[in-house]
Amino acid sequence: MAQVLSPGQVLEAPVPKKEDDEWRENLNVRMICPDCREDPPDLYEDHASGDMICTSCGLVLSQRNIDVSSEWRTFSNDDQGNDDPSRVGDGPNALLNGAQLNTGIAFGEGMRSKDLHRAQNKANTDKTNKGLLMAYKQIGALCDGWQLPGSVSDTAKHMFKDASESGLFKGKTQEALIAGCLFLACRRNQVPRTFREVTDLTRVSKKEIGRIFKTLEDFFRKREKERANGDGTAMIGGGTIVTQEAYVGSTQADPSDLCNRFCSLLEMDQKATNVAIQLAAKLKETGGLAGRSPLSAAAAAIFMAGHLMDQPKSAKEISGVAKVSDSTIRQAYKLLYQDKDVLIDADLINRGVNVEKLPKPA
Ligand SMILES: [Zn+2]
Structure with a gap:
């Protein structure tokens, strides 16, 4: 807003109100060396000892600083000379067993890494995750084929994991179990598909899907009952997933x-x-x-x-x-x-x- 000044009057800066001052951060505080009072200061942070040192006179300004920079060095982009902003990898995948914190040896050139990679693969006893991953891939591909939302494929994957861990479906083929889970997952997510459509997509016979579907439904119902009788925190089959939502039996297609x-x-x-x-x-x-x-x-x-x-x-x-x-x-x-x-x-x-x-x- 423009202000008219009388001759000789000096414009005074408005005095900030007291309550404004109270919460405002003082951005004028800067650290300078109290000895040489050099401005701008030439300070050096020694990460190894945690000291802040004035490079002009050698005075230690502060000790035991906490290092907030990355705790590792990256080698992937050495040539570009920039910092890798990523600090951690993915969170653990609840659909797989374990916390997935193990180290994998990359299949690369030199240093016999090929041999090491192969040896590690052979020694790796955890084959279940591999099988699960294969099944998840198949479920994902089927859901993509139908252009189903991600929630359906996630439901189907959870069901598949729970069902295959139960050991109830030992004699069944993986394809049949996947088809059954997919059918149930569609119904649970209110995008029902008919038996015939699932048969067309998965090449599993209608009879087989019907049979698997019955067993699956019984299995989930029974499990839900067990959970209701217990304290509600029962972990089934040592799995890491406890679905919060109650299992709702599917009804006939509407x-x-x-x-x-x-x-x-x-x-x-x-x-x-x-x-x-x-x-x-x-x-x-x-x-x-x-x-x-x-x-x-x-x-x-x-x-x-x-x-x-x-x-x-x-x-x-x-x-x-x-x-x-x-x-x-x-x-x-x-x-x-x-x-x-x-x-x-x-x-x-x-x-x-x-x-x-x-x-x-x-
Ligand atoms: Zn100094």
Whole structure:
């Protein structure tokens, strides 16, 4: 703000308020040698003895300084002459056994490092981590193939570790166990996949996945019960992971969950998708199609919604996505058509569905 001064008046610096002073750090304090009072001071910090020394007169200004610089030297970037800012490596991976603080000999040139590397590898008795790493890699690749979020692959990895440590799945192949864990992990993370989809992805038969899935579910349920009976801190199988969340048994797939995904694969718009979801939810309420698989219920709901919203998909198209035969879809649709007056309520009609467009089931 501009200030008008009368002739001869000197502008005085505003006096800082007392409360301002109290907390303000005094940045004017500098260390200079009290003997030679040289400014700027020429001080040297001797890290070996922890002394601060004035190089002009040799006076020791302070003793037992704490060295806050890196406690090691780096050799990787000697030629660039810059400091390596990284101080430590990764934190321990809870998905692996042990604290992973062991030293590994690099496979490099000279100094017989190749031989040493090989010898260390041979002597390394901890083979379990190697097997786990292989399985994790496979789980990660499968999840990537489906473009699943990281939470699913993490859940699957935890499940795999717990399950393989339990020793309950000795006779099963690793592929089958991975498929079962993946299936359960998808359900737990509310991105359910069907048995058939898991079979297509992992090449493990539907029967085998079903069997593994049952055993896995029993195993996790039982473990949860044990934990509930104990003091809640039970460590199972000496593992380092204790999942905080309680294990929730999976329920049957919800047709309305499936609708969302299938409609997107069929390139139906959001309006039609919502109609299909609502139809599927209504189906659950009315109990129509009870006893049929959620897959065929979802497929039939999509078939109906497509026609209602003027984006008809043939039973064949839907069967390609939902992996149920087109005759099953047609049969389920027949039952849906009978209940159409109940299923298509006022809310749906307000959304602009056209009941006239529904084809008569053959
Ligand atoms: Zn001095």
